[in-house]
Amino acid sequence: MTRACILTVSDTRDLRTDKSGKLIASQLESHGVTVMARHVVIDNIVDIQQQFLAFEQLGPDLIVTNGGTGIAQRDVTIAALTPLLPTMIPGFGEAFRELSFEEIGTRALASKAEAGFNVRNQLCYCLPGSTNACRTALDQLILPEFEHLLYERHK
Template sequence: MTTAAILTVSDSRHRSNDGSGAYIEETLTAHHVSVSQRVVVIDDVVDIQSQFLQFEQTNPAIIITNGGTGIAMRDVTIQAIMPLLNITIPGFGEAFREISLEEIGTRALASRAIAGFNQRNQLCYCLPGSTNACRTAMEKLILPEWQHLLFERQK
């Protein structure tokens, strides 16, 4: 069974009120992906990288972060994760913003959502913290494509 780890990045969320992380976990589980870990950290580059690297060590096939992908000064998830990805998938962010533009209008332009593979060839997604944005990404991009992306990377 495929495994995933979920990292919520937020200064205001805790495991008990992490709606987006819970949604991602429930959705993955419903699609036969086992969630091995789900952790919440604050918007801090070192905390984000530390937890992400701990996830890497447990060897999930997929790592999904949510939160901290906007343009606010406290949004540092992309700065934290980008150096840890050796392959990026530009089409994911482009498609996510295009779909979001249809759903929420030009506010979608502020999203820096990304996807890629880390050094251990784990498929990594950085999603916004909004549950609606996570739903969009999961339903329209991640669930239809994650198996193919992992297959292609293993060639």
């Protein structure tokens, strides 16, 4: 059985008000994934890295983050996590921005959504904080493909 942890990066949300994290959990669970943990941290590189590494220790197959992937100065998720993802999956970000462009136009260019594998070969997705963006990523990219990516990585 596939297991996942969900990390929300936000200066304004908590577990109770985190709609995107709840959506991610619900969608994953509806596809047979066990959500091991959910946590919210502020937009701070050290806090993001600390919680991400704590999630690594739990041994999930997937770590999904949401929030902090834009171009605002406070959006530091990608800066925090890129050093922890030595194997990137460039096609994920490219495909996500293409799908987003179809939905929201040129605003999609500001998204730094990414995916990759950490040193423990856990598949990690870094999504925007928007609930609609998370739904798009889950429905069109993550849910159809995560099992294949995990299989390829572990063969």
